[in-house]
Amino acid sequence: MGNLLGSFKEPSTVEECDSTWGSDSESDASPQLTESPESVLKMKRSFYAARDLYKYRHSYPNYRKSRQPNEYRNLRFYLNKIPLVPDGIYIEEILTQWRGDYDKLEHNHTYIQWLFPLREQGLNFYAHELTQDEIKEFQSTREAKRRFLVAYSLMLDFYGIKLLDKSGNVGRAPNWQERFQHLNESQHNYLRITRILKSLGELGYEAFKAPLVRLFLEESLCRGSLPSMQHSILEYYVYTIRLPATRRRLLRYARKHYRPAHAFLWGPPPVRRGGGVGGSSGAGSSGTRAPTTTPEPQRREDEGVASESSGIIASSHDAVLCRELLGGAPQGCSGLAESSMAGLEGALIMIETRRERNKSPLP
Incomplete structure (x- = not known):
């Protein structure tokens, strides 16, 4: 991990993290929601998500500019010079042999951190963080950029989406209904999509984010084809976009189609009774919490529970998900928070690594 700078004061509220509707941005002509005593008690957004994406959009201000060198391992992986660890697979094998192998793409939990690297530690602890110098080198290497777009197209196909052009426009793929x-149903992929969006921005494809997020909004809110994704789109995907004007356009579109309208949390700060604009103390944003939302993100170290058989540490939510994936959980455990899936991904990576070492099947 990068070294923390003591001089950087971390934001302490959702409002401090969210500059989308700030005074330094163009005025918002859309009507603001008025607070009521009932809505003040209910409204809440995830501070953990807002803080994480604030740091991402501001290039991780809590990290020193000089990071420990990683020998450009992400770039070397993309140049097909080293395999991903722990699987020992080269990128050309993934790009040429994994396309359409949806079972492999779904159940392997180590490749995503290598295909879409970030300047933050992922849950595959064998993967390496990007550095600013490596990002510059990556963006100037044609072969790496070509493979990165192929990897992006590979994952889009996995999700039932096709890349339409070099500008990043996307549409439904022929297999969209099945995917x-x-x-x-497979909501741990929502965490993967957040990583993909972040990585697009790191490696020079910021403009590719908005078309994908807009497609997800349309499918989720208008066509009803991705209802489970609503919360992740609005809490995470929109806020990976660095340009406030682009976020505003997407959120205006979302607010127009969101139902119930009064439950929309991501608009401008509400007009308070007695005049003035601002959020209530301890509240996240305007509107009320939707009837069915996902739980708050949890730190990996919070509510830790250990698996006696594997030695894996995971949150209580993640333990349920692990049991479900391994066939031991009761029905109806879906709909957990995207951040809960982070602990699940880490647990599965550790399971997979242990299995590789011991050459034994999953329990």
Whole structure:
């Protein structure tokens, strides 16, 4: 991990993290929601999500500019010079042999951190963080950029989406019905999509984010084909976009189609009674909490529970998900927070690594 700078004061509220509707941005002509005593008690957004994406959009201000060198391992992986660890697979094998192998793409939990690297530690602890110098080198290397777009197209196909052009426009793929149904049911992929969006911005494809997020909004809010994704789109995907004007356009579109309208949390700060604009103390944003929302993100170290058989540490939510994936959980455990899936991904990576070492099947 990078070294923390003591001089950087971390934001302490959702409002401090969210500059989308700030005074330094163009005025918002859309009507603001007025607070009521009932809405003040209910409204809440995830501070953990807002803080994480604030740091991402501001290039991780809590990290020193000089990071420990990583020998450009992400770039070397993309140049097909080293395999991903722990699987020992080269990128050319993934790009040429994994396309359409949806079972492999779904159940392997180590490749995503290598295909879409970030300047933050992922849950595959064998993967390496990007550095600013490596990002510059990556963006100037044609072969790496070509493979990165192929990797992006590979994952889009997995999700039932096709890349239409070099500008990043996207549309439904021929297999969209089957893949969207899977995406509704396999929600740990929502965490993967957040990583993909972040990595696009790090490696020079910031403009590719908005078309994908807009497609997800349309499918989720208008066509009803991805209903389970609503919360992740609005809490995470929109806020990976660095340009406030682009976020505003997407959120205006979302607010127009969101139902119930009064439950929309991501608009401008509400007009308070007695005049003035601002959020209530301890509240996240305007509107009320939707009837069915996902739980608050949890730190990996919070509510830790250990698996006696594997030695894996995971949150209580993640333990339920692990049991479900391994066939031991009761029905109806879906709909957990995207951040809960982070602990699940880490647990599965550790399981997979242990299995590789011991050459034994999953329990």
